[in-house]
Amino acid sequence: SQQGEEDPQALSIQEGENATMNCSYKTSINNLQWYRQNSGRGLVHLILIRSNEREKHSGRLRVTLDTSKKSSSLLITASRAADTASYFCATDAQSGYSTLTFGKGTMLLVSP
């Protein structure tokens, strides 16, 4: 069953604008990760945030985590056409299972 669910399913913006994607999950987690997938390619890791962290930055990426609401957001600032991709959140489960469960993804289109 899906642990994480991204919202919106699709997002279309202009270059220079900010893009925000959300992820909700159902059970308590140790960590939440965000990945990016360019069309036809494998996923690429963007950032990992631990359950005791509230916010994390990496370049133009800002990730927040609210464990009380079981939700996370990924903000991409000053978007570029090259940011066009699908973005997935992935969660583990505090039961200690050694795997990740991925959401269905948000498809981001950044137009020049």
Next chain:
Amino acid sequence: DAGITQSPRHKVTETGTPVTLRCHQTENHRYMYWYRQDPGHGLRLIHYSYGVKDTDKGEVSDGYSVSRSKTEDFLLTLESATSSQTSVYFCAISEKPQGIAGDTQYFGPGTRLTVL
């Protein structure tokens, strides 16, 4: 890029035939995973391995088997392919397990399998 290759990259086969997909890594990572990606379902875990000869089932393991006889190779076998197994298959690796350790997974380029 992490050293992960998948072979073949594309395959068309017929229902009922056996198919083996190979994942090869040069990173010496202990954990290896097989996922399938389908429209509307995202990525779903098929099987994973936590060491040589140590494997376990994922969310959608029915109809699939795996083997890992060497650290660098993780094979996914469809014993008798069905049309519902038409998908894009991704292999991934990680140095540490998920859970409290929490580790990045590195993905291969994928194999597009079509079962007619």
